[in-house]
Amino acid sequence: MTEEESASYNRTVLSYIQLAAERGVYDIRGLGAKRHLPSFDDLVFLTASASRYPLEGYREKCDTKTILGSLRATQPIELEIPITIAGMSFGALSANAKEAIGRAATNMGTSTTTGDGGMTPEERESSKTLIYQCLPSRYGFNPADVLRADGIEIVIGQGAKPGGGGMLLGQKISDRVAEMRTLPAGIDQRSACRHPDWTGPDDLAIKIDELREITDWQIPIYVKIGATRVKEDVKLAVKAGADVVVVDGMQGGTAATQQVFIEHTGIPTLPAVRLAAEALDDLNVVGEVQLVVSGGIRSGADVAKALALGADAVAIGQGALMAMGCNSAHWVHNEKLVDATPEYESLGISPGFCHHCQSGRCPVGITTQDADLTTRLSPEWGARRLKNYLQVMTMELTTLARACGKSNVHHLEPEDLVALTVEAAAMAKVPLAGTDWIPGDRSNEK
Amino acid sequence: MCGIVGLLGKTAEIRESLGGRLTPMFTCMAARGPDSGGLAVFNRPLDDSIRRYSVYSPDRNQDWDGLGQLLRNHLSSDSLSTDKASKIPDFQIRAIENHATIIGNFDTLDLTEEISRFCPALHVLSVGRSIEVYKDAGEPAEIARRFRFDSLSGTHCVGHTRMATESAVTPAHSHPFTGGEDFCLVHNGSLSNPYMLRRKLEREGLQFETDNDTEAACRYIQWKLDIGATLEEALHQAFVELDGFYTFLMATHNQLTLVRDAFACKPAVVAETEDYVAVASEFRSLAHLPNVSDANIFEPEPEEIYSWPV
Amino acid sequence: MASVEEDIVMDLARQSLRDVNRFLHENGSSLSGKHVRILNPAGNHSVAVGLNETMTVQIDGHVGYYAAGMNRLSTVTIAGNAGCGVAENMMSGTVHVRGNASTCAGASAHGGQLFIDGNAASRCGISLKGGDIVVGGDVSTLSGFMAQAGRIVICGDAGPGLGDSLYEAVIYLRGEHRGLGADACEEPMSDEDYDLLQKLLVAAGTNYDPQQFKRIASARTLYHWNADRDQEY
Numbered sequence: 001m002t003e004e005e006s007a008s009y010n011r012t013v014l015s016y017i018q019l020a021a022e023r024g025v026y027d028i029r030g031l032g033a034k035r036h037l038p039s040f041d042d043l044v045f046l047t048a049s050a051s052r053y054p055l056e057g058y059r060e061k062c063d064t065k066t067i068l069g070s071l072r073a074t075q076p077i078e079l080e081i082p083i084t085i086a087g088m089s090f091g092a093l094s095a096n097a098k099e100a101i102g103r104a105a106t107n108m109g110t111s112t113t114t115g116d117g118g119m120t121p122e123e124r125e126s127s128k129t130l131i132y133q134c135l136p137s138r139y140g141f142n143p144a145d146v147l148r149a150d151g152i153e154i155v156i157g158q159g160a161k162p163g164g165g166g167m168l169l170g171q172k173i174s175d176r177v178a179e180m181r182t183l184p185a186g187i188d189q190r191s192a193c194r195h196p197d198w199t200g201p202d203d204l205a206i207k208i209d210e211l212r213e214i215t216d217w218q219i220p221i222y223v224k225i226g227a228t229r230v231k232e233d234v235k236l237a238v239k240a241g242a243d244v245v246v247v248d249g250m251q252g253g254t255a256a257t258q259q260v261f262i263e264h265t266g267i268p269t270l271p272a273v274r275l276a277a278e279a280l281d282d283l284n285v286v287g288e289v290q291l292v293v294s295g296g297i298r299s300g301a302d303v304a305k306a307l308a309l310g311a312d313a314v315a316i317g318q319g320a321l322m323a324m325g326c327n328s329a330h331w332v333h334n335e336k337l338v339d340a341t342p343e344y345e346s347l348g349i350s351p352g353f354c355h356h357c358q359s360g361r362c363p364v365g366i367t368t369q370d371a372d373l374t375t376r377l378s379p380e381w382g383a384r385r386l387k388n389y390l391q392v393m394t395m396e397l398t399t400l401a402r403a404c405g406k407s408n409v410h411h412l413e414p415e416d417l418v419a420l421t422v423e424a425a426a427m428a429k430v431p432l433a434g435t436d437w438i439p440g441d442r443s444n445e446k
Numbered sequence: 447m448c449g450i451v452g453l454l455g456k457t458a459e460i461r462e463s464l465g466g467r468l469t470p471m472f473t474c475m476a477a478r479g480p481d482s483g484g485l486a487v488f489n490r491p492l493d494d495s496i497r498r499y500s501v502y503s504p505d506r507n508q509d510w511d512g513l514g515q516l517l518r519n520h521l522s523s524d525s526l527s528t529d530k531a532s533k534i535p536d537f538q539i540r541a542i543e544n545h546a547t548i549i550g551n552f553d554t555l556d557l558t559e560e561i562s563r564f565c566p567a568l569h570v571l572s573v574g575r576s577i578e579v580y581k582d583a584g585e586p587a588e589i590a591r592r593f594r595f596d597s598l599s600g601t602h603c604v605g606h607t608r609m610a611t612e613s614a615v616t617p618a619h620s621h622p623f624t625g626g627e628d629f630c631l632v633h634n635g636s637l638s639n640p641y642m643l644r645r646k647l648e649r650e651g652l653q654f655e656t657d658n659d660t661e662a663a664c665r666y667i668q669w670k671l672d673i674g675a676t677l678e679e680a681l682h683q684a685f686v687e688l689d690g691f692y693t694f695l696m697a698t699h700n701q702l703t704l705v706r707d708a709f710a711c712k713p714a715v716v717a718e719t720e721d722y723v724a725v726a727s728e729f730r731s732l733a734h735l736p737n738v739s740d741a742n743i744f745e746p747e748p749e750e751i752y753s754w755p756v
Numbered sequence: 757m758a759s760v761e762e763d764i765v766m767d768l769a770r771q772s773l774r775d776v777n778r779f780l781h782e783n784g785s786s787l788s789g790k791h792v793r794i795l796n797p798a799g800n801h802s803v804a805v806g807l808n809e810t811m812t813v814q815i816d817g818h819v820g821y822y823a824a825g826m827n828r829l830s831t832v833t834i835a836g837n838a839g840c841g842v843a844e845n846m847m848s849g850t851v852h853v854r855g856n857a858s859t860c861a862g863a864s865a866h867g868g869q870l871f872i873d874g875n876a877a878s879r880c881g882i883s884l885k886g887g888d889i890v891v892g893g894d895v896s897t898l899s900g901f902m903a904q905a906g907r908i909v910i911c912g913d914a915g916p917g918l919g920d921s922l923y924e925a926v927i928y929l930r931g932e933h934r935g936l937g938a939d940a941c942e943e944p945m946s947d948e949d950y951d952l953l954q955k956l957l958v959a960a961g962t963n964y965d966p967q968q969f970k971r972i973a974s975a976r977t978l979y980h981w982n983a984d985r986d987q988e989y
Contacts, residue, residue, distance in 0.1 A: 182886065196901075201447045201609060202727075203713070210821070216782075728821075728839065729799040733799040743855075748896075
């Protein structure tokens with residue numbers, strides 16, 4: 001007798017139902033959407049050929065400099081590479097992790113972003129270019145930090161949970177976190193999902209102006225959205241006055257939110273980039289208002305594809321944590337590997353399968369406030385690892401760009417790409433490999 | 447998202463200069479709505495048998511005289527039923543740029559239907575004995591200049607400047623939306639169930655011109671009014687059936703009405719004196735009005751209906 | 757631009773908002789202890805935002821959104837009505853609205869005092885993180901929504917949903933409410949409450965009797981997920 005697993009009621013679904021029945025509360029977890037989605041993996045570059053000539057690696061320059069917020073700010077953001085670090089809160093992450101991220105980014109000449117908990121001195125000191133998030137919760141938001149930020153990112157939503165507010169469970173609301181967020185220690189924090197003092201892009205425009213007035217128009221204002229009605233939202237963000245629009249696709253991560261949000265809301269990053277780029281084009285602000293894309297950016301290939309489809313830069317979150325040990329079987333003490341498997345097992349999983357950032361028991365000391373666990377990530381070691389990862393991504397990006405004959409990564413364009421599946425072709429609006437066909441594009445029809 | 451403005455004159459002086467008072471309110475709200483704008487103005491009703499049609503043309507150089515001739519020819523042609531053919535409606539066309547008003551006694555003839563059949567590029571914006579509606583895409587200040595809003599007079603008016611959200615920027619999508627005769631509505635906010643409303647209303651036989659969520663709200667109220675509800679009753683039912691965020695400013699020939707949804711996140715300010723009632727999304731739009739410093743200035747409570755008679 | 761003297765007068769009918777705000781920011785230390793008057797605000801938004809010195813500012817007229825936003829140390833008086841978000845995110849100092857305030861007054865303020873002589877509209881003190889708000893008149897719906905710390909004193913009546921999702925902020929209400937919000941409950945007043953309230957009422961320039969007030973605070977039943985409590989998520 002053979003056992004047949006149901007596709008609809010498979011082991012994952014069974015486990016979900018059983019857990020719901022046991023707990024009576026929805027499942028909350030970290031990271032991003034796990035299910036298979038159309039992604040940049042389904043696109044490939046048409047690199048050099050008889051008709052297009054490549055640049056020599058190492059010898060022929062490929063420029064990666066990136067400017068964000070050039071339109072109105074007297075001090076736009078100048079980056080050495082088009083890969084930034086996305087907003088992740090102190091609270092979600094340990095202080096050591098935030099410091100490691102700051103150091104690595106500074107080393108590579110790029111920016112980091114605060115998260116839903118305010119700015120810590122460690123991250124301001126360790127990060128040369130720091131973008132300060134203004135979120136619905138306004139935890140810790142204050143004018144002193146506004147004035148020492150290099151940019152402000154007004155968050156309407158994020159890819160993991162567009163329409164949902166931030167979340168941090170009691171086990172991670174340490175005394176320090178609680179104080180920063182003006183909350184009682186140990187409670188389960190659920191942030192608001194709308195800003196307290198504005199709703200809608202017409203009132204957002206007034207809020208953006210207020211922040212400009214407070215900062216005397218010196219620094220750029222970003223607006224971040226989770227990818228849902230991307231084209232309309234990007235247009236509205238531009239009309240409301242955003243200098244930079246950040247679009248976070250479905251694969252974007254979180255430290256804690258309801259599983260139902262992560263897997264069932266938002267569109268993948270692949271169609272989101274294209275829609276956002278088209279929105280900027282429709283409004284004729286390409287080159288004036290910049291686009292940053294995030295959500296499942298893992299490699300230099302992903303960066304290159306995002307740029308080719310119209311992004312000016314990308315942001316990484318989950319990848320940065322993984323570079324510093326997230327889901328690794330070991331943590332490192334004095335250059336020696338120490339087995340972390342017991343801690344994974346105590347969470348009920350193995351390395352490579354962990355998404356329990358919400359538990360506060362991160363086996364490698366990243367997404368935790370526990371005094372012992374946080375020592376597992378040394379800022380120096382973490383910074384080195386993240387810097388290496390950023391460096392590799394940049395090298396991969398320039399390798400691909402050179403192979404396409406570009407001396408500047410920002411010269412990558414959609415025509416450099418073809419798709420391997422019909423879905424990817426339709427979403428990215430590039431032809432299916434081997435054909436002229438872009439599904440849904442009727443512009444060439446007679 | 448958008449800006450709304452409204453002005454009701456209680457005195458002859460304000461009514462005479464209604465457009466002049468309204469224009470700075472309107473252009474101020476362009477900051478909230480830079481994409482398009484519209485204005486509905488109400489005057490003393492025409493005789494019972496007469497109707498005023500407001501017509502929009504996408505052609506800035508529309509030949510309105512030519513249209514008038516075409517219309518006369520069409521109405522006297524054999525293509526109409528013999529009953530009507532015996533009586534050719536007498537009408538006048540008054541035009542300003544790409545906007546015209548057709549006033550006449552059309553009896554049972556549905557002029558909107560006729561125009562849509564033989565002159566489909568034109569768009570009838572409103573029908574009634576009191577109402578006249580101007581709409582266009584573009585910069586609100588330019589719209590106000592082109593249609594000479596500052597020279598208008600009337601008992602009350604409702605205006606709107608639009609920042610397009612989910613539907614396109616076209617004149618048809620601009621507010622005010624009208625339904626039936628002498629009713630108009632402008633909206634600041636975003637309905638979250640416009641499509642199911644639309645499907646329900648289409649089943650009731652109402653016809654839609656756009657996919658705009660505001661049109662769904664307008665037709666919903668139009669429908670309720672048609673089946674005999676008062677505006678207040680219609681709005682109470684709207685509180686239940688419409689979902690989302692909305693500030694609605696509405697007008698009929700004899701009243702101006704303002705409501706906000708239960709969340710009341712989209713702004714509205716009212717300034718009332720002995721001489722006028724003024725409504726706007728932001729106070730600064732009202733700041734220039736006479737004696738506004740002494741006006742009773744307040745904001746509508748959620749799900750309360752504020753009505754001022756003309 | 758006015759030179760820095762005992763009384764500095766600025767006029768928004770003649771100067772841009774940007775110039776006025778920048779002047780107040782850049783000359784902060786020399787304006788410490790000085791009086792500034794701003795004429796013709798005409799409903800402008802973001803007037804006197806981001807102040808960070810002990811200056812005194814009087815705004816002659818009605819203001820738009822976010823007046824005195826993110827205020828630190830300054831005393832700002834608005835001789836008129838204020839739009840949405842007056843004194844939003846204030847850290848310290850005093851903001852006094854002689855007229856009425858629109859929605860979200862004192863939103864997310866961390867400290868300082870906000871006095872409103874007239875009525876405040878909906879969501880007064882939303883997301884409050886410290887500091888004190890005293891409203892001489894009424895407040896409208898959802899006031900004190902998700903207020904985390906600080907005190908909101910309402911001398912008139914309150915609209916429905918008062919104190920919805922309160923954390924540790926406390927509301928003192930003299931009049932009637934039209935329904936408490938989720939997790940808000942009435943608690944007995946203590947001597948400490950009466951003392952504190954007396955000081956706030958006096959500071960706000962009112963002479964109401966603290967004994968007439970009730971205390972509304974969080975029942976704290978929403979602080980943790982709990983399957984058996986039928987919590988509304």
